[in-house]
Amino acid sequence: MTVKIDDVAKLAGVSKTTVSRVLNKRGSLSEKTIKKVYDAMDELNYRPNVIARQLFKQETKLIGLIFPTVTSPFFGQLISSIQKQLFNQGYRVLIGDSKNDSRIERKYLQELLAHQVDGLIVGSHNSGIDEYNNPNMPIVAIDRRVNDDIPIISSNNYMGGLMATELLIKKGARKIIHTNDPKNLVGPPQNQERKRAYVDSMIEHGLTPIVYSIDYNFSDSKKRQIIEKIFQEHPDVDGMFVSNDVDACRVLNVARHLGYKIPEDFKLVGFDGADLTKITVPDLTTIVQPIDKMAEYAVDMLIKRIKTPSYGHDKMFPVGLWNGETV
Amino acid sequence: MTVKIDDVAKLAGVSKTTVSRVLNKRGSLSEKTIKKVYDAMDELNYRPNVIARQLFKQETKLIGLIFPTVTSPFFGQLISSIQKQLFNQGYRVLIGDSKNDSRIERKYLQELLAHQVDGLIVGSHNSGIDEYNNPNMPIVAIDRRVNDDIPIISSNNYMGGLMATELLIKKGARKIIHTNDPKNLVGPPQNQERKRAYVDSMIEHGLTPIVYSIDYNFSDSKKRQIIEKIFQEHPDVDGMFVSNDVDACRVLNVARHLGYKIPEDFKLVGFDGADLTKITVPDLTTIVQPIDKMAEYAVDMLIKRIKTPSYGHDKMFPVGLWNGETV
DSSP: OOOOHHHHHHHHTSOHHHHHHHHTTOSOOOHHHHHHHHHHHHHHTOOOOHHHHHHHHTOOOEEEEEESOSSSHHHHHHHHHHHHHHHHTTOEEEEEEOTTOHHHHHHHHHHHHHTTOSEEEEOOOOSOOGGGOOTTSOEEEESSOOOTTSOEEEEOHHHHHHHHHHHHHHTTOOSEEEEEOOTTSSSSOTTHHHHHHHHHHHHHTTOOOEEEEOOTTSOHHHHHHHHHHHHHHOTTOOEEEESSHHHHHHHHHHHHHTTOOTTTTOEEEEEEOOHHHHHHOTTOOEEEOOHHHHHHHHHHHHHHHHHOTTOOOOEEEOOEEEOOSOO | OOOOHHHHHHHHTSOHHHHHHHHTTOSOOOHHHHHHHHHHHHHHTOOOOHHHHHHHHTOOOEEEEEESOSSSHHHHHHHHHHHHHHHHTTOEEEEEEOTTOHHHHHHHHHHHHHTTOSEEEEOOOOSOOGGGOOTTSOEEEESSOOOTTSOEEEEOHHHHHHHHHHHHHHTTOOSEEEEEOOTTSSSSOTTHHHHHHHHHHHHHTTOOOEEEEOOTTSOHHHHHHHHHHHHHHOTTOOEEEESSHHHHHHHHHHHHHTTOOTTTTOEEEEEEOOHHHHHHOTTOOEEEOOHHHHHHHHHHHHHHHHHOTTOOOOEEEOOEEEOOSOO
8 A cells, every 4th residue: 555645644643744854854833833744754654756746846856977987997986976975965866877888878878868868978079979068967077078067076187197197207217108098088088188297207208108008898818908008119118108098907917927127117096096906906107086076076066057057167176196005 | 947848849830749759668659850950959958857767768868776885896897887788778876885784775675666766686685685686676696696587697606616616726735724714794696606706626636624714894903903813823824715806905015024934835816707807916816807808798677677586597607717916
């Protein structure tokens, strides 16, 4: 038997209107009345029908997340942290990974809009997706420029790139190679700033920048082949700055198997510094993004944009250094 | 301006009823008619209002996932894989991590039910949560017994425990310690089978089983302290079988820092074998659960249970071995 609002009203000894006002947090009610209604709901195990309510209230309390993956340590922690923050604010999360495939991303986005999410947090972007240009949809982006109206929460990627390169140079590396996503993968992605900083720093020190692309969408074995090729083409490489920690782990394993002594012969710095990586591969020296702070800020800004659509500004967080044993 | 079903009907040159039948996949329609309607929807960028439709159709196309975390390599891959399978079947995923906290899990579950999800996939379970005993809600469990009516998809944890222990013994380890969750953490959890296999195997070989608990909910530093204590109390330990790979990485790092030569002085086998772990810590020898196959089977079974509530049976998958370099 389904419990109805009448049953709650009867047990609490109040009118249906009062129950409805408690549910919708409307009007002024005494603490005592609110408690009576909640006690009755508990006793009857009454669950308000969110779907019926949302038609009335024009809000769904659903937030959509669009990220390329949930399986990387960086995105896993980011999504977990966003979800936790939103939960505390009474929102639920609809999630999906786009695999950086614009077809999937677009279909997914259309479904989220059809479910009438109250807002979106986006960390993946393939250009040419018109649905993002919806002025009625509050959106916050993480580390990606979606369009000029959408604020970006990021860490200071340029500073991180400088820190990584300067550290390698300071510790004596001279033939330092950088790997990154190919430039055309996503809009003008923030992590190309890591490459720009590397190039600037190398040139400033009179060293030659060498950059290899490792496409995020490549298979594990393809990525490993590229890394092996780097060592074949540059056996005298003595340092690498790798633009994400998962690829940095691949480099670490290839270098070890080729017999490089680390950090004596070969020094390595990654990027991201997620909690999981610091636990599972604590040896890896890496630039740390403040992932939980970025998540918290993004959620806070999204909720403000839901209330006040004109609200929003870019926010850049400083990065840190995880002192592993690879430099 | 909102595009309405009338606009689609007019552009496609069909009746509103026909558009509605196309949307709801009802009645027999010619390929040509279906194409005309979809072309008109594309041209007008029409998005059917899922919320209005679901009130009519009594389905939401939402599936709720309840897992203790999204940030472990095992759960990250499992959730990603489930989400991909559900997406291909036209379902969206509502997600949240329970942190193995029964209060969060219960609140989260109540919210999912209020959103009227069509079904649940559950990989976390604190006992005493009545909401699971809802005969109208299709549920599939992964690696956890929720109640007797809910089918469990798991890997063969006992076989995995045997393989790990036998491998350590075969390679010469004698003082082998096992770590696992405390027994009271979750219902009768499947991964206690890993412990049972370890104990059986040790006793059969005339060796003494030694088991330490590492509570999943402990902080990283607390977990590390327990591991350091294991080595202090048993400096002559020459093997460990650790019930999850993240803890196994912790053990690996502690053992290396204490100067144990691996695998000569100290051998280690983990459990889970997620793709991410095999990439980032390929050295770690571990028992591999077929995570993607488990996800696929769980989704398939859930969809069958949504259509036929009485459908369902437990399913156990064989495990494999990842030949790292720690044994």
